[in-house]
Amino acid sequence: xxxxxxxxxxxxxxxxxxxxxxxxxxxxxxxxxxxxxxxxxxxxxxxxxxxxxxxxxxxxxxxxxxxxxxxxxxxxxxxxxxxxxxxxxxxxxxxxxxxxxxxxxxxxxxxxxxxxxxxxxxxxxxxxxxxxxxxxxxxx
Numbered sequence: 001x002x003x004x005x006x007x008x009x010x011x012x013x014x015x016x017x018x019x020x021x022x023x024x025x026x027x028x029x030x031x032x033x034x035x036x037x038x039x040x041x042x043x044x045x046x047x048x049x050x051x052x053x054x055x056x057x058x059x060x061x062x063x064x065x066x067x068x069x070x071x072x073x074x075x076x077x078x079x080x081x082x083x084x085x086x087x088x089x090x091x092x093x094x095x096x097x098x099x100x101x102x103x104x105x106x107x108x109x110x111x112x113x114x115x116x117x118x119x120x121x122x123x124x125x126x127x128x129x130x131x132x133x134x135x136x137x138x139x140x
Contacts, residue, residue: 006051011098015049024073027065032073039104040114042077046070046101053097054088070103079105083115 005012013019014033021033024044032046046069048062070084085102087094106114124132 004051006098009051009096009098011047011096011100012051015047024076025069027069029062030065030069032069035102040107042073042079042103042105044073044103046073046103048099050099052099053094055086055099056088058099066101070101073103074105077103077105079103079107081106081114083117085115 005015010019014021015031023031023033025032025046028049030046030048032044035043035045046066048058048066050058050062052058074082083102083104083106085104086100088099102115104115108114
């Protein structure tokens with residue numbers, strides 16, 4: 001499988017071993033390691049071995065190992081509660097322009113540790129949802 005990397009990308013440098021990391025799992029398609037700025041103990045990153053800024057730019061085969069790696073990490077952590085997070089773009093809180101997934105343990109029901117999420121739920125009408133559904137289905 002062909003890999004794609006960018007010489008200036010910090011995550012591509014980690015994959016190549018040019019920058020040290022606390023590696024957890026490595027497969028043909030993904031590389032995972034501990035986050036050096038964790039939101040909680042055990043916060044880990046899983047990155048495809050294909051450089052792309054956003055999820056839709058990565059070939060599907062590079063995602064085959066992402067969820068199995070996340071599951072193994074969560075089990076190894078003994079995390080009963082955790083978030084699996086993937087952001088696309090700056091306004092969606094993506095800090096590194098290489099697709100990556102976070103496994104973030106949530107050890108307690110507080111905002112002191114782990115991911116803190118606001119959820120500004122909207123209240124669309126059934127007609128609005130129906131219209132959106134039809135539009136999406138026609139494109140899928």
